[in-house]
Amino acid sequence: MAIDGRSDIYEILDDRFLIPANGDLRLELLYDGTRWSEGPLYVPAWRQLIFSDVPNDRLLRWDEATGTVGVFRTAAGHPNGNTLDREGRLITCEQGNRRVTRTEHDGSRTVIADRYAGKRFNSPNDVIVRSDGSIWFSDPIFGILSDYEGNRGESEIGASNIYRVDPATGKVRIMAEGFLTPNGLTFSPDERRLFVADTVGGHIKVYDVRDDGTLGPGTVFAQAPANVAQFDSVRFDDEGRLWAAAGGGGLHCYAPDGTLIGRIILPLTASNVTFGGPKNNRLFITAGYHVYSLVVAATGAPRIRGCGPTRPHAAATDAPAQNLDAYATRWRLSARRPQG
DSSP, X not given: OEEEOGGGGEEESSGGGTTTTSSOSEEEEEEOOOSSEEEEEEETTTTEEEEEETTTTEEEEEETTTOOEEEEEESOOSEEEEEEOTTSOEEEEETTTTEEEEEOTTSOEEEEEOEEXXXXXXXXOOEEEOTTSOEEEEOOSGGGSOSSSSOOOOOSSOSOOEEEEXXXXXXXXXXXXXXXXXXXEEEOTTSSEEXXXXXXXXXXXXXXXXXXXXXXXXXXXXXXXXXXXXXXXXXXBTTSOEXXXXXXXXXXXEOTTSOEEEEEOOSSOEEEEEEESTTSOEEEEEETTEEEEEEOSOOBOOSSOSSSOOOOXXXXXXXXHHHHHHHHHHHHHHTTSOOO
């Protein structure tokens, strides 16, 4: 099923968005049977998309070869964010169970972290794995506010932080604090910076990652337009552009210098985004009770990070005007091509 939007799904705010916007001209609806979808994760070995149906307390999977959707796990702890570790095992934030777990290759679950200093977490939300094997996750209060996305309860820690789990010892450490509701997080492709979306705070903060693994002071990378956007998931492409699910603002795309260069307009509130597909150029977007996909002219950052420099992004940021003019012409022409 497709939603026919023609070129209207792309809002070009800067010529640097002309190239990535030269992709599909309509959104593909993959699934519309969730209550609130989150946590899309493309698993190359399975050719499947794992995603969370938070209120319905289940993990679902969409099969790329057949287009079918099935249940991966029920009674899943009101899952939210998902990622893979260095061994290809599924790491999941279980909001309802207030913990982060790993699904082993035999299907069993191992608890990675459920407490800090003896106190239960609020409701782990998004999770990423660094190339050293450490697991980083955000811990806002969304899952304890009511019984809708988790289990209503009190914050034992009394704050919403970013945590790191040491791969060797399992020790949990606070890496960044002072947030209202830390949500989506991602490393830059070279792992020298950490980006964190604060949904209620209305901004995306960036932290330098020091050589010893600690973080420098955070600064604001992007500010959400008032009453338009609420940042959630954030992901990089291999040209250094940051893509952010921005609630009612759709999907935002930021140049490496922090300029908002374009948006993808969505019919429903955007919650999460990830890259996937055989070429890693297919956006998978969770939005309200829908899951969409869109093949774009941008490639996601390498799935295993920290393995070398990113590709040069001169074409995306510093291309001569005549080249951008050529792409602009190509884009306008492509916007008229029929969709099969």
